[in-house]
Amino acid sequence: HRPVRRLSAGGIAEVFVTPPARDDGGTEMIAIKRIRPHLRGVAEACELFTHEATLLGALAHPGIVRALDVSAAAREGWFTLELVHGRGLVEVVRRAERVGVRMPLRHAIGIVAATAEALEHAHVQPGPDRKPLEVVHCDVSPANLMLAYDGSVKLVDFGAAQSRLRRANSRALPNAGTLAYMSPEQSRGEAVDRRSDVYALGVLLWELATWSRLYRRLGPEQIIARVAVGAVPLPSQLRADIPSELEDVIMIAVQPTRERRFANAGELARALRRLSGAEDRRGLDAWLRRVFH
Incomplete structure (x- = not known):
């Protein structure tokens, strides 16, 4: 090649x-x-x-x-x-801010629901021995999501992932995982499971729904301190028109104690699909064209 x-x-x-x-x-x-x-x-x-x-x-x-x-x-x-024909979510968010086009809630919900469905597959997919691989992505963030021009969403880069085939101490890998999206347990270097990815999805949805960065202008030590105590403000404090049902879903996903989060990514995906029905699957391709016209 x-x-x-x-x-x-x-x-x-x-x-x-x-x-x-x-x-x-x-x-x-x-x-x-x-x-x-x-x-x-x-x-x-x-x-x-x-x-x-x-x-x-x-x-x-x-x-x-x-x-x-x-x-x-x-x-x-x-x-x-495969070569994904589209744009990275980081680039999409920056471009949308620059041109003054805000992402509709239905697209924010759709992006996170689609990613949750992909993660549920990774969490339960069996390996060659027919036992679940128990994959935990450990780096779910805008940097690792692609929005294809056809409206589909792709999760990329499993380089920081853990699985039944390879466990690691998160703290031993300083570049493993984007700090702002790490779960409290991952930021402390503790063992992670699928609920750590659920936490990252919650932070991602919080940011897409509020049009804000959760830890803007904070240094690594400040972020870790905030993550450890679960200092995630209600989305409605930044955006008054966020439906209470969506806010409830977000706040369950970002609970500092993993036992209080959704049990798995599939559960989160189903909660989001119930909120939006089929609407979140439509129009993302057209919205992307509008942003990058």
């Missing part, structure tokens, strides 16, 4: 646009993820990279970026993915 253009770069790997291999028979451009050259001999970096490839190879859901070929991940340090 011959990389054409770099799409993104993280601490361990980089993602490029590339043509398909000659023997694949395809014509559309794809994405290739490669471990950074200086990390190819670092055991933990290679383990993380191979673990991500293994997980993506096992997951198959329309809301998760699709792995195409993971066979060379351990041996050669690369694997290929």
Whole structure:
């Protein structure tokens, strides 16, 4: 594969646009993820990279970026993915702010509900031994969500994920997870489970619904202190027209004690779908075109 253009770069790997291999028979451009050259001999970096490839190879859901070929991940340090034709959620939010177009509530709900459904698949999907992989993404944030031009939502980058195949101390990985979206238990370096991803979804929905950053202008230590005590204000304090039913869902998701949150991402998704019906699935593609006209 011959990389054409770099799409993104993280601490361990980089993602490029590339043509398909000659023997694949395809014509559309794809994405290739490669471990950074200086990390190819670092055991933990290679383990993380191979673990991500293994997980993506096992997951198959329309809301998760699709792995195409993971066979060379351990041996050669690369694997290929579908190329999502769309925009990252970070870019979408920034552009919308710049042009003065606010995201309607139905789209905020739809984005988070779709992501919750994708995470529910990851949480329960079995591995080769038919036992659940128990995947926890650990880095659900706008930086890892793509909005495709057809209106679909894609969760990407499982590089920080934990699973039954690999557990880790969260605090031992300072770049694992965007701090503002970490659950209290993850920020303390404790064991995480699917409810940590539910917390991140709650923060994401809080921000999309209020058009605000939850921890704007706060440093890492201040964020950790706020997260630890559950200092999440009611969305209605920032936006008076938020329905009380939606506010209730958000505040359950961001409970500081995991036992008081939704038990799993599927439960959160169903609560959101009940609020919005089918409306959240319509018009996101048109809204994206309006933002990037």
